[in-house]
Amino acid sequence: xxxxxxxxxxxxxxxxxxxxxxxxxxxxxxxxxxxxxxxxxxxxxxxxxxxxxxxxxxxxxxxxxxxxxxxxxxxxxxxxxxxxxxxxxxxxxxxxxxxxxxxxxxxxxxxxxxxxxxxxxxxxxxxxxxxxxxxxxxxxxxxxxxxxxxxxxxxxxxxxxxxxxxxxxxxxxxxxxxxxxxxxxxxxxxxxxxxxxxxxxxxxxxxxxxxxxxxxxxxxxxxxxxxxxxxxxxxxxxxxxxxxxxxxxxxxxxxxxxxxxxxxxxxxxxxxxxxxxxxxxxxxxxxxxxxxxxxxxxxxxxxxxxxxxxxxxxxxxxxxxxxxxxxxxxxx
Amino acid sequence: xxxxxxxxxxxxxxxxxxxxxxxxxxxxxxxxxxxxxxxxxxxxxxxxxxxxxxxxxxxxxxxxxxxxxxxxxxxxxxxxxxxxxxxxxxxxxxxxxxxxxxxxxxxxxxxxxxxxxxxxxxxxxxxxxxxxxxxxxxxxxxxxxxxxxxxxxxxxxxxxxxxxxxxxxxxxxxxxxxxxxxxxxxxxxxxxxxxxxxxxxxxxxxxxxxxxxxxxxxxxxxxxxxxxxxxxxxxxxxxxxxxxxxxxxxxxxxxxxxxxxxxxxxxxxxxxxxxxxxxxxxxxxxxxxxxxxxxxxxxxxxxxxxxxxxxxxxxxxxxxxxxxxxxxxxxx
Numbered sequence: 001x002x003x004x005x006x007x008x009x010x011x012x013x014x015x016x017x018x019x020x021x022x023x024x025x026x027x028x029x030x031x032x033x034x035x036x037x038x039x040x041x042x043x044x045x046x047x048x049x050x051x052x053x054x055x056x057x058x059x060x061x062x063x064x065x066x067x068x069x070x071x072x073x074x075x076x077x078x079x080x081x082x083x084x085x086x087x088x089x090x091x092x093x094x095x096x097x098x099x100x101x102x103x104x105x106x107x108x109x110x111x112x113x114x115x116x117x118x119x120x121x122x123x124x125x126x127x128x129x130x131x132x133x134x135x136x137x138x139x140x141x142x143x144x145x146x147x148x149x150x151x152x153x154x155x156x157x158x159x160x161x162x163x164x165x166x167x168x169x170x171x172x173x174x175x176x177x178x179x180x181x182x183x184x185x186x187x188x189x190x191x192x193x194x195x196x197x198x199x200x201x202x203x204x205x206x207x208x209x210x211x212x213x214x215x216x217x218x219x220x221x222x223x224x225x226x227x228x229x230x231x232x233x234x235x236x237x238x239x240x241x242x243x244x245x246x247x248x249x250x251x252x253x254x255x256x257x258x259x260x261x262x263x264x265x266x267x268x269x270x271x272x273x274x275x276x277x278x279x280x281x282x283x284x285x286x287x288x289x290x291x292x293x294x295x296x297x298x299x300x301x302x303x304x305x306x307x308x309x310x311x312x313x314x315x316x317x318x319x320x321x322x323x324x325x326x327x328x329x330x331x332x
Numbered sequence: 333x334x335x336x337x338x339x340x341x342x343x344x345x346x347x348x349x350x351x352x353x354x355x356x357x358x359x360x361x362x363x364x365x366x367x368x369x370x371x372x373x374x375x376x377x378x379x380x381x382x383x384x385x386x387x388x389x390x391x392x393x394x395x396x397x398x399x400x401x402x403x404x405x406x407x408x409x410x411x412x413x414x415x416x417x418x419x420x421x422x423x424x425x426x427x428x429x430x431x432x433x434x435x436x437x438x439x440x441x442x443x444x445x446x447x448x449x450x451x452x453x454x455x456x457x458x459x460x461x462x463x464x465x466x467x468x469x470x471x472x473x474x475x476x477x478x479x480x481x482x483x484x485x486x487x488x489x490x491x492x493x494x495x496x497x498x499x500x501x502x503x504x505x506x507x508x509x510x511x512x513x514x515x516x517x518x519x520x521x522x523x524x525x526x527x528x529x530x531x532x533x534x535x536x537x538x539x540x541x542x543x544x545x546x547x548x549x550x551x552x553x554x555x556x557x558x559x560x561x562x563x564x565x566x567x568x569x570x571x572x573x574x575x576x577x578x579x580x581x582x583x584x585x586x587x588x589x590x591x592x593x594x595x596x597x598x599x600x601x602x603x604x605x606x607x608x609x610x611x612x613x614x615x616x617x618x619x620x621x622x623x624x625x626x627x628x629x630x631x632x633x634x635x636x637x638x639x640x641x642x643x644x645x646x647x648x649x650x651x652x653x654x655x656x657x658x659x660x661x662x663x664x
Contacts, residue, residue: 002402002403002404002405002406002407002429002430004406006456046647048643048644070334071334072334073334074334074336075334075515079435081416082641083415083416083641083642083643084413084415084435084437084639084640084641085435085639086639086640086641086644086652089518089639089652089654090644090649090652092518093518093519093520093652096517096518097334097517098334098515098516098517099515099516099517099518099654100434100436100443100447100515101434101435101436101443101639101654102432102433102434102435103411103416103417103433103434103435104432104433105416111432111433115432115447118450118451118454118456119450119454121454121456122450122451122453122454122455122456123454124338124450124453124454183407183430183431183432184430184431185428185429185430185431186421186424186425186428186431187425188425307416307417307418307421307433308416308418309414309415309416309418310415311380311415312380312418312422315378317422320421320422320425322421322431322433
């Protein structure tokens with residue numbers, strides 16, 4: 001028990017949208033995103049309001065692309081990193097759609113897709129939206145230091161991505177199926193360095209990927225890409241090593257959204273990207289495009305979240321982490 | 333369309349457990365709780381660790397009462413009020429059960445029962461646990477002032493309940509059925525007083541209760557009790573008035589967990605109780621007992637959450653709120 005896959009029948013990823021900041025738009029995936037803002041305030045007067053505005057813009061793009069009205073959506077599932085997830089609630093309140101608030105740190109995007117898939121497959125909904133966001137400036141001042149300090153970063157620290165990704169999950173057939181999911185267990189390997197969250201999350205990613213391949217009947221080579229959420233360079237190499245030690249040799253492309261979103265050589269991002277918007281925007285932009293254009297057929301995407309807060313980190317407590325995985329496929 | 337009930341078949345509330353603090357144990361519901369602690373630290377060295385310890389104790393009690401092992405549980409759904417919900421994650425990590433983190437402020441307990449019911453009714457799980465908590469001391473210093481200040485309270489301020497409630501939701505038949513649910517929409521009536529969250533949440537409760545009776549075929553008199561989560565005295569009277577203005581005359585007992593948990597005359601609690609643990613412990617303790625002993629047959633319980641954070645309140649932003657409702661019944 002409780003190591004099982006969730007298998008879905010006739011649940012589809014119908015559409016996606018993504019809005020990003022300047023730095024993300026200057027990265028290698030720029031053409032995959034729907035909208036970007038040069039202004040980190042998104043025209044608002046605080047970073048927190050900016051993040052909500054980014055989510056609102058993203059939902060408006062999604063509804064436009066999918067030709068849906070808010071009244072067509074049964075439930076929205078979402079959350080973000082701002083304390084008490086207020087970036088999401090201030091954004092969602094405009095649409096009057098029943099809302100299920102989630103918190104899984106940077107794994108929230110994948111968590112939202114899984115919950116939406118269960119509601120749809122169970123016959124409780126026809127069209128659901130999953131949406132998450134993160135903003136460099138809200139995260140930096142909440143988790144680290146005021147931006148004005150210009151703090152130097154450690155070599156393993158990651159850059160919180162300014163981005164939002166939104167997903168329309170539906171029982172209406174489309175090319176991309178949400179075939180199965182593996183919900184994460186909280187893993188705590190007593191890692192305490194809040195500037196090395198990739199290492200903490202790598203343990204959770206390893207646990208979930210291992211359980212995914214142990215329980216199901218798929219092999220790693222059945223996937224075109226296996227992609228973790230936002231481990232960054234440091235965490236991703238740890239995950240690869242841990243999986244090898246666990247006897248799981250990944251025989252396909254194994255990458256990470258936090259590595260894909262920036263150009264390591266040209267952009268000053270240290271260990272890669274992170275944040276709720278990282279896996280959300282890379283999946284909604286880059287991978288949705290690859291799947292839609294039949295460049296890849298099977299994707300295992302593993303959202304990873306570090307379940308710390310500022311006080312737990314400052315008081316030297318460990319960083320519990322979690323990872324949720326979904327299998328997206330263009331095959332029946 | 334998105335105003336609908338979720339109807340469940342063969343989803344049962346199999347068991348519950350509750351752990352409370354000293355003040356809650358001294359209140360009128362004391363005999364309904366399973367465990368209490370005179371020590372607000374629950375034997376730990378910080379309030380945040382205390383809250384996690386309370387959740388752990390509560391889950392241990394639930395597993396004992398229900399004669400279940402953690403490996404019997406498919407998924408845990410839960411969250412709390414501490415930034416990034418760390419009280420829950422540090423508690424859950426010990427059990428190695430797949431975890432779905434939720435954030436709905438004080439509505440989280442009802443949200444967890446709804447999500448668990450969907451997973452079970454959809455055939456994705458057999459046994460799920462919902463669990464939430466709040467702690468007076470973690471909430472007070474996070475949302476208001478350091479306890480050492482001894483701040484005076486305003487007449488409409490509520491007392492955050494130190495309590496955790498846990499629920500075993502299952503497809504194994506038992507006396508209490510989870511019959512239906514109504515998921516909330518975010519309501520924002522531009523209320524900005526963080527010391528009057530009852531007023532903000534009253535608007536959300538009104539919206540959800542109204543939608544519950546408009547969509548379904550039940551009348552208020554079909555329920556023995558209709559109970560809101562933690563509006564307190566001020567918020568509850570506002571909700572009653574708003575429902576009247578909306579043309580919904582509640583013809584049955586209409587009460588609130590924040591009013592039930594303390595003795596207004598003997599305990600210094602100003603406008604009543606609030607917090608994630610309020611509706612959780614009152615439902616897990618008091619109402620579970622009334623339903624199990626056949627004292628009441630039909631309960632509509634409406635969890636209410638104020639979706640603010642410290643910064644949004646201090647910067648004068650409004651308090652978006654949400655309310656989720658479930659219908660519990662001992663009738664087939």
